[in-house]
Amino acid sequence: xxxxxxxxxxKVTEMGQEVTMRCQPILGHNTVFWYRQTMMQGLELLAxxxxxxPLDDSGMPKDRFSAEMPDATLATLKIQPxxxxxxxxxxxxxxxxxxxxxxxxxQYFGPGTRLLVL
Amino acid sequence: xxxxxxxxxALSVPEGENLVLNCSFTDSAIxxxxxxxxxxxxxxxxxxxxxxxxxxxxxxxLNASLDKSSGRSTLYIAASQPGDSATYLCAVEAxxxxxxxxxxxxxxxxxxx
Numbered sequence: 001x002x003x004x005x006x007x008x009x010x011k012v013t014e015m016g017q018e019v020t021m022r023c024q025p026i027l028g029h030n031t032v033f034w035y036r037q038t039m040m041q042g043l044e045l046l047a048x049x050x051x052x053x054p055l056d057d058s059g060m061p062k063d064r065f066s067a068e069m070p071d072a073t074l075a076t077l078k079i080q081p082x083x084x085x086x087x088x089x090x091x092x093x094x095x096x097x098x099x100x101x102x103x104x105x106x107q108y109f110g111p112g113t114r115l116l117v118l
Numbered sequence: 119x120x121x122x123x124x125x126x127x128a129l130s131v132p133e134g135e136n137l138v139l140n141c142s143f144t145d146s147a148i149x150x151x152x153x154x155x156x157x158x159x160x161x162x163x164x165x166x167x168x169x170x171x172x173x174x175x176x177x178x179x180l181n182a183s184l185d186k187s188s189g190r191s192t193l194y195i196a197a198s199q200p201g202d203s204a205t206y207l208c209a210v211e212a213x214x215x216x217x218x219x220x221x222x223x224x225x226x227x228x229x230x231x
Contacts, residue, residue, distance in 0.1 A: 004161075033219075043162075043207065043221040056218065091161055106152070107219065109161035 004110035018080040023092030035091040124222035139193040141208035
């Protein structure tokens with residue numbers, strides 16, 4: 001049963017600390033997305049990658065957030081330094097898009113990392 | 119900028135009833151619309167995806183319709199069960215951002231036994 005995995009599932013940290021969240025997409029998927037979910041803003045896309053290359057990170061605060069895909073089996077989202085307003089659930093999702101396609105198919109979501117910054 | 123709205127924000131109905139969840143979007147230039155289910159503390163599960171050229175999709179007791187010109191979609195749940203209790207979100211993939219989904223705030227559904 002292929003699924004997206006995320007670690008850690010929960011993280012409590014103090015303001016100013018670095019936070020690293022990891023995601024393992026479904027094997028064979030070529031697109032990876034990072035979302036943030038809060039009560040106030042709902043689900044927002046932060047960044048996404050296709051074939052490990054960043055396609056769009058316009059939803060991400062550039063001064064403190066960074067997203068990378070060191071290899072096809074690992075995506076990371078880092079916050080440095082973290083702030084209380086970063087408290088949210090961060091979801092990773094993966095999908096498979098044909099080379100010639102411009103539109104997406106179903107995205108498969110991980111269980112999320114629940115982050116609390118004190 | 120594409121905006122997606124879901125009404126109502128919460129809905130509570132007795133078991134066995136048929137119900138409709140609503141989703142509206144401001145820009146009709148979309149590739150597709152998807153309905154997701156989210157259980158408390160969990161990720162999202164895709165229920166149905168309707169391409170822009172389609173009018174509806176069905177999966178079991180679920181039927182989703184799409185009226186692109188009016189910017190509306192509905193999710194119809196037949197013979198509701200307590201296990202259908204969850205938050206339902208709709209999302210559109212707009213032309214300006216292929217594969218970028220814009221989500222509504224969701225409808226929290228409670229089915230009472």
